[in-house]
Amino acid sequence: DAGVTQSPTHLIKTRGQQVTLRCSPKSGHDTxxxxxxxxxxxxxxxxxxxxxxxxxxxxxxDRFSGHQFPNYSSELNVNALLLxxxxxxxxxxxxxxxxxxxxxxxxxxxxxxxx
Amino acid sequence: xxxxxxxxxxxxxxxxxxxxLRCNYSSSYSPSLxxxxxxxxxxxxxxxxxxxxxxxxxxxxxxxxxxxxxxxxFHLTKPSAHMSDAAxxxxxxxxxxxxxxxxxxxxLLVTP
Numbered sequence: 402d403a404g405v406t407q408s409p410t411h412l413i414k415t416r417g418q419q420v421t422l423r424c425s426p427k428s429g430h431d432t433x434x435x436x437x438x439x440x441x442x443x444x445x446x447x448x449x450x451x452x453x454x455x456x457x458x459x460x461x462x463d464r465f466s467g468h469q470f471p472n473y474s475s476e477l478n479v480n481a482l483l484l485x486x487x488x489x490x491x492x493x494x495x496x497x498x499x500x501x502x503x504x505x506x507x508x509x510x511x512x513x514x515x516x
Numbered sequence: 517x518x519x520x521x522x523x524x525x526x527x528x529x530x531x532x533x534x535x536x537l538r539c540n541y542s543s544s545y546s547p548s549l550x551x552x553x554x555x556x557x558x559x560x561x562x563x564x565x566x567x568x569x570x571x572x573x574x575x576x577x578x579x580x581x582x583x584x585x586x587x588x589x590f591h592l593t594k595p596s597a598h599m600s601d602a603a604x605x606x607x608x609x610x611x612x613x614x615x616x617x618x619x620x621x622x623x624l625l626v627t628p
Binding site for chain 1: 550552558559560561562565606614615616617618619620621
């Protein structure tokens with residue numbers, strides 16, 4: 402059973418550029434959440450997608466947007482990159498209908514460096 | 517609002533001695549509480565989870581945590597530390613399947 406997968410593993414961009422990160426959830430999971438983990442910090446919630454709709458959003462600007470596809474995979478898009486966007490971006494998946502809806506399983510992350 | 521406070525940013529123990537990582541939570545609702553571990557250059561792994569069943573929760577790799585409502589605490593313990601336990605540990609609170617709110621993390625160092 403494949404776990405949560407993310408691509409790419411590493412990415413280097415320059416300020417002002419745009420980036421797209423991808424996530425495939427764990428088999429059978431229908432909900433995808435994205436987190437940003439700055440160096441030395443705990444992950445911060447960006448947003449969560451369910452049924453192709455944004456279900457909840459954290460305190461992130463509109464430069465951060467997302468999408469969920471019918472197969473439950475998801476993309477995170479960041480426009481107009483800033484140096485402060487450099488971080489590890491984590492995707493987590495869960496099953497909304499499960500009694501254990503809070504249990505989120507994380508992928509290995511995408512390391513984004515903005516120069 | 518839900519939040520957690522990890523009381524120690526760094527904990528150092530000797531191999532074979534007990535581990536205690538402290539976490540206090542704040543929640544207006546009956547929370548779900550978790551401990552996740554993050555090894556260097558690896559993803560987050562769920563250690564254990566509390567969801568209002570038994571207050572003593574057993575997790576993987578010999579870790580356990582006790583939910584104490586009167587103290588609003590959810591401390592993580594292990595009777596005997598192993599070198600492979602060295603990692604970053606995060607206490608996390610959630611409600612009804614929405615956002616996970618992470619603490620700032622506790623770095624566990626295990627010395628020979």
